[in-house]
Amino acid sequence: MVGRYGESLPGRLLLGRAVCLLLAVGLLILLGVSSLGMSGVWDETVRRSAPRTIAATQLNLALNNMDAQAANILLSSGESGTGKGRLDESYGKATGFYKEAQDTISRSLRTLSAAAEGDKATENTVITITEDFAHYQELIGRALENDEHPDGKDAARADYRTATDLLSARLLPESRELVDANNQVYNRMYDATRGDLAVQRVAEAILGVLLIAALVLLQVRLARSFQRVFNPALLAATLCAVVAVVSAAQLLAVNDDRMKVARRDSFDSVVALSRAKAIGYDANADESRYLLDPSRRPGYEESFHDKSQELYGIEGASLSTYDAKLTETWAAYRSEHNDKRFSGEFRRELDNVTFAGERDAAEKAVEAYAVYESDDRSFRKLVGEGKQVEATLFCIGWASDTSNAHFGNWMRALDRVTAINQSHFERATAEGRDSLITLAPAAGVALLLAAGLTVLGLRPRLAEFR
Numbered sequence: 001m002v003g004r005y006g007e008s009l010p011g012r013l014l015l016g017r018a019v020c021l022l023l024a025v026g027l028l029i030l031l032g033v034s035s036l037g038m039s040g041v042w043d044e045t046v047r048r049s050a051p052r053t054i055a056a057t058q059l060n061l062a063l064n065n066m067d068a069q070a071a072n073i074l075l076s077s078g079e080s081g082t083g084k085g086r087l088d089e090s091y092g093k094a095t096g097f098y099k100e101a102q103d104t105i106s107r108s109l110r111t112l113s114a115a116a117e118g119d120k121a122t123e124n125t126v127i128t129i130t131e132d133f134a135h136y137q138e139l140i141g142r143a144l145e146n147d148e149h150p151d152g153k154d155a156a157r158a159d160y161r162t163a164t165d166l167l168s169a170r171l172l173p174e175s176r177e178l179v180d181a182n183n184q185v186y187n188r189m190y191d192a193t194r195g196d197l198a199v200q201r202v203a204e205a206i207l208g209v210l211l212i213a214a215l216v217l218l219q220v221r222l223a224r225s226f227q228r229v230f231n232p233a234l235l236a237a238t239l240c241a242v243v244a245v246v247s248a249a250q251l252l253a254v255n256d257d258r259m260k261v262a263r264r265d266s267f268d269s270v271v272a273l274s275r276a277k278a279i280g281y282d283a284n285a286d287e288s289r290y291l292l293d294p295s296r297r298p299g300y301e302e303s304f305h306d307k308s309q310e311l312y313g314i315e316g317a318s319l320s321t322y323d324a325k326l327t328e329t330w331a332a333y334r335s336e337h338n339d340k341r342f343s344g345e346f347r348r349e350l351d352n353v354t355f356a357g358e359r360d361a362a363e364k365a366v367e368a369y370a371v372y373e374s375d376d377r378s379f380r381k382l383v384g385e386g387k388q389v390e391a392t393l394f395c396i397g398w399a400s401d402t403s404n405a406h407f408g409n410w411m412r413a414l415d416r417v418t419a420i421n422q423s424h425f426e427r428a429t430a431e432g433r434d435s436l437i438t439l440a441p442a443a444g445v446a447l448l449l450a451a452g453l454t455v456l457g458l459r460p461r462l463a464e465f466r
Contacts, residue, residue, distance in 0.1 A: 244442075382394060
């Protein structure tokens, strides 16, 4: 067939036109497939993948906060039955924060339940957490009720102990599993999409170069055969093809870049910082548990240190040497950002600093954390000296020089770093979606014009042979 078409000039022109049209159609199909695929990925990212990962981290944090506030209520409530010696400010704030955490958990479970539809494993995990949370609330409710009875502090403490055991044995591992599972789903989608985009960018470049080359060759053939300098319609078709190829290339490049910014540069940091915040609330709860339940103090002290290592890991550091080694390793990092003497969630964030102001905000968060860690040693010293009331006020009071106030400073510092990354995540997803609205139609229209102008440009020349 090709040989027969190539035997005459009209045949060669028809063959050239067919090649150009096929290449334009191929590019148009590639553009459509890419645009639809990217649109689906952005929708999945914005509506499911990111929100359910965030909901899982909020669930993990709120569980820790709720348990800490339950301990703080029991610590600040005064004598059972009478309320004598109650720390009114601490009691009121702990009660309010307890209810807020309870509401956050309920909202997160609803979000996760809706997002998990069709994912049987995640659905089962959400159901299990919901059931365990109901049991946990029952135990805490019983502890708070016993605390209101005369001589009920020991019974309240026993109920709280059972509740916090349920939290550490089941609820927290289950919630962390949800964080990891949802984050991995997003990761898999991201890796697959960027792999597809890499293939599509190569295919678009090849088809685009071939289309432009075919139009140029067709223009040359016409010029030689008909002794004319150029064919205006074919020239316009070539310009349209260039516009289409450049627009399509820009579309794929923008989406590839925005996906990297949304996932690796920003959302990875959001997850690391959210984990750090949840671990921080758990560590803070360990201090309240340490005060509330003297029989378990060694275990809670060890648990606090383990969480410190998760946040800012220092090999070989004990609770007594941690502060000095933190100061030493932090000074080394400030001198050389590639210094690797510490690990943990802070390290993950600092190794992923991308945006303006992010490093400064992240470093301030570590410095706020160092103050809180130092407070922990002061708090334990008060307990060791038998100053229970002073230790309690320093731990859960609200004066500006207390551990509680410094913990709040640390959490706000983490929130500022998270907000920087969250804003860039939102901007990247918006820019990726906007590019589909502007660049995809521009490339599509330009391709259709190129095809139409190719047909139009050849029609008068072909008519001469009829």
